[in-house]
Amino acid sequence: MSAFKAYFADLKRRQRTSLIVASGCAAGVSIAATALLGLSGWFLAGAALAGAAGGAVMMAFNYLLPSAAIRGLAIARTVMRYFERLSGHTAALRTLAELRPWLFERVSHAPLRLSRGETSARLxxxxxxxxxxxxxxxxxxxxLGGLIAALILTLLLSPVATLIAAAGIGALIGLSRRIAPTSTTGLPELGALKNSVHETLPFLPDIAAYRLSERFMARLSEQEAALRTAREAQARSESLPILLNLSVLAATLSLIVLTHAHAPMPVLALGLLVTTVAFEATGPLLKAIAQKRLFAEAEARVAELGDAEATQPAPRAGSVLRFGAHAYGLGPQTRLLIHGASGSGKTRLIEALIGLCPIDEVPGLTALPDLRFSLSPQDAPVLNGTIGDTLLMALSPEEIAAEKPETLTARVWAALEAAQLKPRVAAMPKGLHQWIGDGGVTLSGGERKRLSLARALLRQADVLVLDEPTEGLDAATEDAVTEAVEAHLKRSGQGLILVSHRPGPRRLCDQDLAIDPTSLRPRYVGVVQG
Known part of the structure; x- marks a missing residue:
């Protein structure tokens, strides 16, 4: 059994009691609804006939017991419906509350080959x-509860009525199973559309500058049309069982009326109404049967995420980083510059170093240091939230809870000051609570870079890893950031691993690790010159 199926089965087993209660209440709801509608039909027809027969018959008609039974059944149906929804949805929500974090953890540690949009759609x-x-x-x-109750109550009309109702329901179930739901769920189309939007958003200034909006909108319109077509096909497929239900119901009721034209009106009304309820009770079941394959396909796609093999960690060697025959000690005094031609694999080496990609993707890397790292990546991603939300990603919930609010706020402002971003944030209307939009669209590229740097400085780690930390900054800001990082390293006692093409930050390092662009194998050079 796959890891996902085993875990999902265990989650459902833990919620078995709630699911059983939901099923029992659902059966009770159908029984109460069937009896309620049948009794109501009998009572209304009987009361009408008694009223038409004259005052003496009307006075003799016992309306107290039927009305009390109707109210009792209505209350019972409402109560059982409440507990059915409560138990069923509680079981589902509790199961998924544990499943979603488990899936996300698996996804975050596995080298999936899916696009962001497809992964998001599956999650x-x-x-x-x-x-x-x-x-x-x-x-x-x-x-099942509705069908049994309906068939028993139709016996009050006649066994023939019961046979007709059973035959109609059987024909409905048999015909419904022959209707295959559409294989188009719209998920691939939705994933493609989401991926295109994710890819397009960072280039909105370029699209406006080069007047490419029509071209991009045409692409998005095609994908949106494909999604709409898939969703419409799915909706038409799901509407067929409803149409079939109504058609077979009409035929069944007509046959009962034709065969029982001379039956007493109250009993005939009871038989017709309980038959109607029986057909309604099969509606959700037939929909579930029709969607069974869709459920299975969805489970298979989620299982692909859950069964993805996590990246195998490299051997840990204390504070030693091993490349081939060379070993490099990392610690508070480390000031290591990693450089090489563009595309030589510097960022990939950093990702392997902190465990974001498999070690075998970097030739020559055989052992990683067992240290805590704080990373400011080259692309500087930020949250779709506030300034404070992005910065507090650097701290665990336990660290945040342990800090006094005023101390934590002071640390955040100190990190912003070191990243030369404090005046900008202080000038914002809401300061740390300023909303910065999807991917930080309200910030410039340099501001996003410095916000990412502030987040890295805020994290308590053994080694600070900076990938092009001053890219996009002017010379004066770059000098200020470099001096602030140097002061931070002396104050915090952290080591530094730096990737940078710019001469300003490179003066922070006294060791040089060059990557050969032809072999992608790190080559130790020694002390930085100049």
Whole structure:
């Protein structure tokens, strides 16, 4: 059994009691609804006939017991419906509350080959399908309870009516199973559209400058049209069982009326209404049957995420980094510059160093130091949130809880000051609570870079890893940032691993590790000259 299936089965086993309660309540709801509508039809027809027959018959008609039974059934149906929804959705939500973090952790540690849009679609839409599948487990009990109650009550009309109702429901189930749901779920189209939007957003200034909006909008419009077509096909497929249900119901009710034209009106009304309820009870069941394959496909796609093999960690060697025959000690005094031609693999080496990619993707890397790292990456990603949200990513919930609010705020402002971003943030209307938009679109590229640097400086780690920390900055700001980083290293006692093409930050380092662009193998050079 795969890791995902084993984990998902264990989650459902823990919620078994809630799912059983939901199924029992669903059956009770259908039984109460069937009896309620049947009794209501009998009561209304009987009361109408009694009223038409005259005052003496009307006075003799016992309306107290039926009305009390109707109210009792209505209350019972409402109460059981409440507990059915409570138990079923509680089980589903608790299961997914544990499944989503587990999946995200697996995704974050596995080298998946899916696009961002496809991964997002699977984590959202497919996981939502699993929730629907869990909730739908009670539909079997609901349909069974409604069918049994309806068939028993139709016996009050006649056994023939019962046979007609059973035949109609059987024909409905048989025909519904022949209707294959569409294989198009819209998930690939949605993933492609999301991916295009993710790829387009960072280039909005370029699109405006080069007047490419029509070209990009045409591409997005094509993908949106493909998604709409897929969703419409899915909607048409899901509407077929409803149309079939209504058609077979109409035929069944017509046949009951034709064969029982001379039956007493109250009993005939009871038989027709309970048959209608029986067909309604099968609706959710037939929908679940029709979506069974879609549920299975969604589970298979989510399983692909959950079963992805996590990146195998490299051997840990204390504070030693091993490249081939060379070993480099990392610690508070480390000031190591990694350089090489563009595309030679410097960023990949850093990613392997901190465990973001497999070690075998960097030839010559055989052992990693067992240290804590703080990274400011080259692309400087920020959250779709506030300034404070992005900075506090550097700290664990335990660290945040342990700090006094005023102390934590002082640390955040100190990190912003070191990154030469404090005046800019202080001038914002809401300061640290300023919303900066999706990917920090309200900030310039240099401001996003310095915000990422401030986040790295805020984290308590053994070694600070900076990948092009002053890219996009002017000379004066670069000098100020370099001096602030140097002061931070002396104050914090952290080591430094730097990737930079600019001469300003490179003066922080006294060791040089050059990467050969032809072999992608690190080559130790020695003390930095000049």
């Amino acid at each position: 959202v839409q497919d996981v939502a399908q699993l929730e629907n599948a869990l909730v739908a487990q009670s539909h079997w009990a609901s349909a």
